[in-house]
Each structure stands twice: as C-alpha cells, then as structure tokens.
Amino acid sequence: MAQVRLVDLGKTYDGASANTIKGLDLEVADGEFLVLVGPSGCGKSTTLRMIAGLEEPTAGEIWISDRRVDGLEPRERDIAMVFQNYALYPHMTVAQNMSFGLRLAKVPKAEIRQRVETAAETLGLRDYLNRHPKALSGGQRQRVAMGRAIVREPGVFLFDEPLSNLDAQLRGQMRTEIRRLHDRLSATTVYVTHDQVEAMTLADRVVVLKDGRIEQQGSPQELYDRPATRFVAGFLGSPQMNMLSGEVRQGALDLGGGSQLALSADRAAPLEGRKLDVGIRPEAFRLAAPEVAVIHGRAEMVELLGATSLVHFVHAGQACTALLEPSEAPRAGQPLHLGLSPDRISLFDADSGRAV
Numbered sequence: 001m002a003q004v005r006l007v008d009l010g011k012t013y014d015g016a017s018a019n020t021i022k023g024l025d026l027e028v029a030d031g032e033f034l035v036l037v038g039p040s041g042c043g044k045s046t047t048l049r050m051i052a053g054l055e056e057p058t059a060g061e062i063w064i065s066d067r068r069v070d071g072l073e074p075r076e077r078d079i080a081m082v083f084q085n086y087a088l089y090p091h092m093t094v095a096q097n098m099s100f101g102l103r104l105a106k107v108p109k110a111e112i113r114q115r116v117e118t119a120a121e122t123l124g125l126r127d128y129l130n131r132h133p134k135a136l137s138g139g140q141r142q143r144v145a146m147g148r149a150i151v152r153e154p155g156v157f158l159f160d161e162p163l164s165n166l167d168a169q170l171r172g173q174m175r176t177e178i179r180r181l182h183d184r185l186s187a188t189t190v191y192v193t194h195d196q197v198e199a200m201t202l203a204d205r206v207v208v209l210k211d212g213r214i215e216q217q218g219s220p221q222e223l224y225d226r227p228a229t230r231f232v233a234g235f236l237g238s239p240q241m242n243m244l245s246g247e248v249r250q251g252a253l254d255l256g257g258g259s260q261l262a263l264s265a266d267r268a269a270p271l272e273g274r275k276l277d278v279g280i281r282p283e284a285f286r287l288a289a290p291e292v293a294v295i296h297g298r299a300e301m302v303e304l305l306g307a308t309s310l311v312h313f314v315h316a317g318q319a320c321t322a323l324l325e326p327s328e329a330p331r332a333g334q335p336l337h338l339g340l341s342p343d344r345i346s347l348f349d350a351d352s353g354r355a356v
C-alpha cells in the first residue's frame, strides 16, 4: 500500500516553447482510485510517465509513500503500469507474459507460479495460461496486461488509457472489471483517460487537467454538479451542458430570446449587469405549460434513445439539447416549452469562465 505525492512538479520538453506541466501539486491517498482526465495534449501521459520514471521531471518532486523517487529507476519505484497498447510478447504464452518481470527480478519459481495463478484466477484467465496472445480476444489481452501488473504486487498501479483500443461494448465491460479489481485489491491507482465517462464511473476522485495545470478536482458528483469553470462544465457530461449567454437585469436572469428566469435577491444582487455564461444540464429542463415555461422554441430534431429522448432546439441562436422522457418528448417541428429551476443552473463569468 502506498501514497503518491507530487510537489510542484514541472516538465518542459527540450526545444518546446511552453512548459508541458506547470507546477502540479497532487496527493493520491493510500488505496484511492484517482482519475486524471483532460483533452488530448493536456499532459496526462507526461505526468503518469514521470511518476513511472519513464520521463524525467524538469522541476519538483515525486514521492511514493515516504520515499522520494524522482531520480530512482522505474523498477525501484514500487509501481506497475498498464498502457493503451498492451504490448504483449507474441512468442510467449499468457503465463510467460505475466511472469516475465518476475523472472527478470529473479523471484523464486514457486512464488512466481503462485502469484501468476492467483492473478489469473482474479482476472478469469485460468484457462488461457498456455495460450499465445494471438489466440486471445482484445479484452483477454487487456486482462493479461493487467495480470502482468498485478503479479508484481506494486504499491501503485498506473494506467494510461488502457481501454482506448477496445470497442465500445468491451470498453464498458472492462471498465466495470477494472473498478471491481480495484475494490478487491484496494491498490492505490492513478488512471489517465480523455474519456469523461471513464472518469465519472471509475474515480473516487477526478482531477481535471488543462494545459498542464489542475483545473478542478473532487468527487465525480461534485465536479458534475458544481463545476468551478466553464471548461469543466463542458468537459464532463454527455450530452454536453448547454451554454447560453445571459445577464442579470433587475433581479432576473435574462437568457436572450425573451426568456427570463427569476433569481433569489441575494443571488442576483452581486451579479447585476454582469455578462454571464449560463450552464444548463440537458436533464435540468422539464416540459412545462406555455404560461409558466422559461424557454419557448421548436423541437428541431429528436433522438429516441429508448430510455430517454434528446430534443434538440435553438435558443437565441445557440444550439441546445433537452433530455426528456420519451412519452413526453415532442416530435420534430412541434412547439417546445421548457421550464427550468434556478437551482439547476451554473453561472460563469463570461470573460474569466470561472463560476460565480
């Protein structure tokens, strides 16, 4: 068991004009499942590779439990890493692939056999130990890659987009397996992904990274309900949070297109006259009678998803989506009247993008 601590960690690649990682401070608790999420190029892999020892920091410190590890070789760090392209050795069997690192480390044979058997049991690979990778499905190969990490019994598991190469159905299945595995082993985990669904479903805590800096961190629900910035609001959630331009005038939030939403006096007063971006989750809309509705429009397109329906409409020139019950959703072309409760919206300063 182990903690990970990054202290003012920085990375500038040779020849790069900007810093890739800009003073990252982060603690991962013992047994915690931490997901580092952000768009492509924001520095997730760089951060993970520095923890693993595959990339050297240009500033700051990395601690694993009570040892400072930057400067140590990867194999001295008590970590194991699972990559996107699981890179199994094609000429080795599953058992040989899983035990390779242990054999290199001269772990006694009996112990290797025992650890491989235990990991194979955990991962449902018992019947495949003598097969070669080419005789396995994508999901089984990914499991072997995880098995290779598990047998090393590391203090910290590092995952870099391990599911990106799998098709959607398998990805969902493996996601569940990874979380179940974590609940079983309680191993400290840092998991990197650009996929907000993986972040939301897997994490104890999500850290959103943008341009090499932490944008926000918290439980998945906290980030979803109370995004600190417009960026986090737009990044988490599918379909995306709707974003309308607004302004508070005489105590009411003007959403353009003749729409007004009454705010409580203490919420409205400090915002009077400020340009705002108003974030509204698709599920925050509900169908309302025309005389009490806030938004009046027309359903442009309706997607029937079975359990829910996505109703697309345009408000004040802005494309929006409402998530409604299929039984109540209008058909394309029909009028649409939507209600909205003021406690279901997020307000951001239009210039800074910060929540207000």
Ligand SMILES: Nc1ncnc2c1ncn2[C@@H]1O[C@H](COP(=O)(O)OP(=O)(O)O)[C@@H](O)[C@H]1O
Pocket (backbone or CB within 6 Å): 013, 014, 016, 020, 038, 039, 040, 041, 042, 043, 044, 045, 046, 047
């Ligand atoms: N070896 C490298 N040399 C120079 N620049 C790099 C190198 N690796 C990554 N970068 C740059 O650092 C930034 C972050 O990359 P990376 O950590 O791979 O992002 P992510 O994993 O979030 O997609 C990108 O702009 C990328 O081009």
Ligand SMILES: [Mg+2]
Pocket (backbone or CB within 6 Å): 044, 045, 046
């Ligand atoms: Mg990456």
